[in-house]
Every structure is written in structure tokens, then in C-alpha cells.
Amino acid sequence: MRIGFLCNPIAGMGGRVGLKGTDGKVDEARARGAQPRAPDRARRALNALAERAPDATILAWGDPMGASLVRAAGFDPEVLGSPDDEETAAADTRRAAVAFREADADLVLFVGGDGTAADVAEALEGSSVPMLGVPAGVKVYSSVFGVSPEDAAYVAATFERTERREVMDIDEDDYREGEVHPELRAVAHVPVAEQLQSGKQMGGGSVESLAEGVADDVRARPETTWVLGPGSTVGEVKETLGFEGSPIGVDVYRDGEVVALDAAEREILDALGEDNVIVVTPIGGQGFVFGRGNPQLSPDVIRECDLEIVASRDKLDDLRVLRVDTDDPELDEALRGWVKVRVGRFERRMMKIV
Incomplete structure (x- = not known):
């Protein structure tokens, strides 16, 4: 395995001295007595990696971006x-990631925060090289990081496949004023593993990103009939598609047009085609996907459609399981089991329907 390793040496410095981030504040952080945090996090990850994958080939970038840290962990790095x-800058991170990509790295393992993640993702854009973060920033909103340095090392040494995950970032000046508006910066290939943290998108940012993802699918499949259920989350999808849907009703959409607005069961069935998808969101606090608030989505409608469940992370965090009560016990049984719930533009979370 060939792992490209880089460390943003100033990541996280502003946190303990109350600056809520380091972007544009390095000198002030040092004046307040801030000590580097990232190198210690890097040492922990590299030491754990040496235990798990001592024969790995490590591609490194010169100090202070990691070469000596790699050597200290017992590796003999290829310094590119x-x-x-x-004084390092974002351009150095991007140059290093490009070099790792061109040197056929199997993974880029980086130490930093969301800004570092965005820079690495930019450099890897258009390639299939996955990235994985060792969390060291003050704010870590992206879902491309291990839960801890040791977890990141474990994932780096053992992963077998990847998935697309979101890189988020916020404006630190706004953040210091108490305003948090996460923005999608990139979508990256990331190892699939339980030891990765979930993204910390908040409020409308998460739902907006989710809605964009569903809208992308709708536009890419003009022949498909989309049955859009009630609720504010699916309402955001409707708004993203450019129409004002019925907030507590079911709307049907196909090929850029609203086929039925606030439709009853019969209207929905009449509007269906050969390829149909129901988009629904569970009821907050209860978890019902069908059987509460959407009786128009009858067993006959459900059987004619594929199912796309969407929900904000906050909503799912409050739900242990999902539920169905369609008035058809056989259909309820068929729907039970593990399902993927879309929580972001590309990300999904496994939930169980009981």
C-alpha cells in the first residue's frame, strides 16, 4: 500500500486560545501562546499506522509538513x-496532494481541519484516489475524518472500498460572530468504515445539500415519475426543483413538470409510469415512513415504486428506528429491514425499519 501523508502544522492552533479557528489568525494565536496541535495528532496516527501496516510505503512532504514525523514513527518515507x-499555506497542501496522486498513492492521509480537507479534495478532484483525515482542526464539520487519530490509522490500514462523502467548511469570521453556515466545498472518495465521523452540517445547510442531491437524481432521470411526499424536508426538494409543492400533501413530478399537485391515491396511480420513485421523510420523533400523515401513499402506490427515504442528520439522531404502518401487514413485513437514508448530497446512513 502506498499512502501519501501530509500534516498542516498550524491546524487547530487557534482553538485553545479562544480564536475558534486559525484561518488568518496564526500570528494572533501565537501571540496568545498557542501551541501546535496537529503534530501530536499526526504522531498518534503514524504510530498506530506503524503497528497496523509496518510495510506500507509512505509518500511524504518535507518539514514542517510531516517528513520527520513519518521517520520518527519508523518509516523510511519517499519525500516528494x-x-x-x-510558513506553510493552502497551496502547499494542494501541491503535496497533487504529487501523491501523480505518484500513484492508494490513499492520501492528511492531518488538519475542514480547510485542509477542502484543499486536499480540490487537488484530488477528477481522480479516484481516496482521502482520509486525522482530525486536528478547531471545527471539523466534514465527514471525511476518522473519529480519532488511531481510528484514522486503522481505517487507512484496513479499508477495502470507498464511497463519496462531503467536504464542508464555514467562514471562520462568521463563526467567531456566532453564525454557523456550513457550505459544501467538495465531494471526495473516502474509505468506507464505521470509524469515520458523520458530517456536522447544521440547520438548513444539511437539508439544502440533501435536496440538491435528490434534485440532481430527478434531473438525471427525466423518464422517471417522482412521487414527492409531505413534510418540510421533501418540500425543500420541491423548491429546489423550482415549484411550490403542497406542504402536507403528495405531489407528482416528471420530466421537469408537475404532473399532479396535492394528489389523492387515484391521481397518483393514474400518473405513474414504468419507472417510479417515492421520496418520503420520516416523521420526527416517531420515525414513521408510511402510515402517518401520508395515507395517499397507499399499499397499491408503494408497490409500484422504488423508495427513497430522506432526512436531516438531526432528525435521525433523535430516532432509534424507522416504522411503517401501511394497513397491509404483508407489505409492512416486506418493507422491514435495513435501508439507506439519504442525509446529504451523496451520503447515506443505514437505519432499520421495524
Whole structure:
């Protein structure tokens, strides 16, 4: 295995001295007595990696971006370059990631926060090289990080497949003023593993990203009939598609047009085609996907459609399981089991229908 390793040496410095981030605040952080956090996090990850994969080939970037840390962990790295100045910048991160990609790295393992993640993702865009973060920033909103440095090392040494995950970032000046508006910066290939943290998108940002993902699918499949259920989450999808849907009703959409608005069961059945998808969101606090608030989605309708469940992360965090009560016990039984719930533009979370 060939792992490209880089460390953003200033990541997280502003946190303990109350700056809520380091972007544009490195000098002030140092003046307040801030100590580097990222190198210690890097050491922990590298030491754990050496235990798990001692024969791995490590591609590194010159100090202070990790080469000596790699050597200290017992590896003999291939150093592909170094920063232009002692004070590193985002451009150095991007240059390192590009070099790792061109050197056929199987994974880029980086130490930093969301800004570092965005820079690595930008450099890897268009390639299939996966990335994985060792969390060291003040804010870590993206879902491309291990839960801990040791978890990141475990994932790096053992992963077998990847999935697309979201890289989020926020404006730190706004953050310091108490405003949190996560924005999607990139979508990256990331190892599939339980030891990865979920993204920390908040409020409308998460639902907006989710809605964009569903709308992307709708636009890519003009021949498909989309049965859009009630609720504010699916309402955001309708708004993203450019129409004002019925907030507590079911709307039917196909090929850029609203086929039926606030439709009853019969209207829905009449509007269906050969390829149909129901998009629904569970009821908050209860978890019902069918049987509460959407009786128009009858067993006959459900049987004619594929199912896309969407929900914000906050909603799912409050739900242990999902439920169905369609008035058809056989259909209820068929629906039970593990399902993927879309929680972001590309990300999904496994939930169980009981």
C-alpha cells in the first residue's frame, strides 16, 4: 500500500486560545501562546499506522509538513517535495496532494481541519484516489475524518472500498460572530468504515445539500415519475426543483413538470409510469415512513415504486428506528429491514425499519 501523508502544522492552533479557528489568525494565536496541535495528532496516527501496516510505503512532504514525523514513527518515507516557505499555506497542501496522486498513492492521509480537507479534495478532484483525515482542526464539520487519530490509522490500514462523502467548511469570521453556515466545498472518495465521523452540517445547510442531491437524481432521470411526499424536508426538494409543492400533501413530478399537485391515491396511480420513485421523510420523533400523515401513499402506490427515504442528520439522531404502518401487514413485513437514508448530497446512513 502506498499512502501519501501530509500534516498542516498550524491546524487547530487557534482553538485553545479562544480564536475558534486559525484561518488568518496564526500570528494572533501565537501571540496568545498557542501551541501546535496537529503534530501530536499526526504522531498518534503514524504510530498506530506503524503497528497496523509496518510495510506500507509512505509518500511524504518535507518539514514542517510531516517528513520527520513519518521517520520518527519508523518509516523510511519517499519525500516528494517540500513547502516553499517555513510558513506553510493552502497551496502547499494542494501541491503535496497533487504529487501523491501523480505518484500513484492508494490513499492520501492528511492531518488538519475542514480547510485542509477542502484543499486536499480540490487537488484530488477528477481522480479516484481516496482521502482520509486525522482530525486536528478547531471545527471539523466534514465527514471525511476518522473519529480519532488511531481510528484514522486503522481505517487507512484496513479499508477495502470507498464511497463519496462531503467536504464542508464555514467562514471562520462568521463563526467567531456566532453564525454557523456550513457550505459544501467538495465531494471526495473516502474509505468506507464505521470509524469515520458523520458530517456536522447544521440547520438548513444539511437539508439544502440533501435536496440538491435528490434534485440532481430527478434531473438525471427525466423518464422517471417522482412521487414527492409531505413534510418540510421533501418540500425543500420541491423548491429546489423550482415549484411550490403542497406542504402536507403528495405531489407528482416528471420530466421537469408537475404532473399532479396535492394528489389523492387515484391521481397518483393514474400518473405513474414504468419507472417510479417515492421520496418520503420520516416523521420526527416517531420515525414513521408510511402510515402517518401520508395515507395517499397507499399499499397499491408503494408497490409500484422504488423508495427513497430522506432526512436531516438531526432528525435521525433523535430516532432509534424507522416504522411503517401501511394497513397491509404483508407489505409492512416486506418493507422491514435495513435501508439507506439519504442525509446529504451523496451520503447515506443505514437505519432499520421495524
